[in-house]
Amino acid sequence: MDSELARVYEAVTQAVCPEDVFGVLTGPDEGEALAAVFRQMARGCHPDRFNGDPEARELAQEAFQKLNDMRERAERKLARKTYGEREAPSDDAPASGFTEIETAKHRYRISTTPLAEGDLCYVFRGTVAGGEGDPARIVVKVAKEPADNDLVRNEIRVLTRLWLDLGSGSKHLPVLLDQFKTEGKQALVLREIDAHDIPTILEKYPAGIDPAHVGWILHRLLSVLGFAHSKGIVHCNVEPAHVMVRPRDHNVFLIDWSYAAVEPARTGEGFRTVNELYSPPEAAERKPPVPASDLYSAAKCMVELLGGNPETGTVPPSVPDRLKRYLDFMLITAPRMRAQDAWEMHRELSQLRQDVFGHRGFIELPM
Ligand SMILES: Nc1ncnc2c1ncn2[C@@H]1O[C@H](COP(=O)(O)OP(=O)(O)OP(=O)(O)O)[C@@H](O)[C@H]1O
Ligand SMILES: [Mg+2]
Known part of the structure; x- marks a missing residue:
C-alpha cells in the first residue's frame, strides 16, 4: 500500500478530534497553517491518484472524506477560538451514570x-x-x-x-x-461502529430481507474474510451478532475477533468456542480451523438473514435458486469439499449478483 496514503489513513482512523490530525498550528495565520497541512495530507490520499488501483482508491476515498470532515471541525474550532482545547467534555458525553x-x-x-x-x-x-x-x-x-x-x-x-x-x-x-x-x-x-448487527435487523425484518441486500452484505463479508485469511487469520466465530451492517453506505463490519486463530496450521491454535447454530462441524470435532470454517458460518448467517432456518440451512422458496446453490456450497459438512477461498467466492458472487439481480444501483435498506 502507498505509504503516504497509509499514513493519512491511519491518522484519520485513530483521530478523535481535529488536533490529532492537524497538530499544533503555528505562524501568524492559523487558518493558513491549517490549509497547508490539509493540502499536503489531501494530496497523500486524493482518490484521483489511485485511479488504476480500485483497492487503494476505496481506502483513499474513505480517508479523504474523513480528512475533509476533520478540516470542517478544525475550522469551526478556529472560528470559536477553541482549536487546541481538549479539556472540554465531548458534546454528547453522558451526564450521569x-x-x-x-x-x-x-x-x-x-x-x-x-x-x-x-x-x-x-x-x-x-x-x-x-x-x-x-x-x-x-x-x-x-x-x-x-x-x-x-x-x-x-x-x-x-x-x-x-x-x-x-x-x-x-x-x-x-x-x-x-x-x-x-x-x-x-x-x-x-x-463505535454506527451500524446494526444482524439480530437487530431481524427484529425489524422478522421474515428476512430481500436477497439483493443479502448479496451486498455477503460480498462485504467475504471481502473482510478474504483479507483476514490472506494474513493467516481465521475468525472462528462468525455469527449474526458479529456482523454489523451499515445501510447508509452499504458497509459491513466483522467484529469480535476474540476467538480468532492465527496461522492455525502452523501454530496449532484451535477453536476456542463452539456456537451450536453457526459453528462448522469441525469446531465441535476439535479439528483445526481452516478458512472454509468461516465461510460455513458466514453462509449460516446469510440463511438466517434471508428468513431461512440456520439449523437446517433451508431458505424460503422466494430465494433465487442460484443464490441458494451458492450458499449450499459453503454449507457442505466436510470442510475439504466445501467452498475454500473467500476471494474466489467473492468473485463468483459479483457475477451472480449481476446475473440474478442486475444493475439496480444503490438499494436502500430502511432501518
Ligand atoms: N465497535 C462497536 N460499535 C458498536 N457496537 C459494538 C461494537 N462492538 C460491539 N458492539 C455491540 O456489542 C455486541 C457484543 O460485542 P462483542 O461480540 O464484541 O462482545 P461480546 O460478545 O460481549 O464478547 P464475548 O463474546 O467475548 O463475551 C455486538 O453484537 C454489537 O452489537
Ligand atoms: Mg461476541
Missing part, C-alpha cells in the same frame, strides 16, 4: 450500563474527553473476570495484526484505539 478511566492516550467517560453482554465480556458505550462528535464515540469491551483476560488479549493481538498493513478489508474491521486494565480485568477500546 458513567465512570471515568484515564490511560496514557486518553481519558474516557464510560456508561455504567452495558450496551451488550456476551459470555465473557461486557460492552459499554462511552466518549473520549476532549474528542468531538462521532469521532469521539467509543465502545469499551471489558472481561467479566480476570480469568477471561486471555480472550480480550487475543482480540487485541489479532486486531493489531489485521491493522499492520492496510488493504481492501480494512474498512470492514473494528478500529482498536486503546487498551487498559481495570480491577485486574483486561479492556480494549474500539471506535
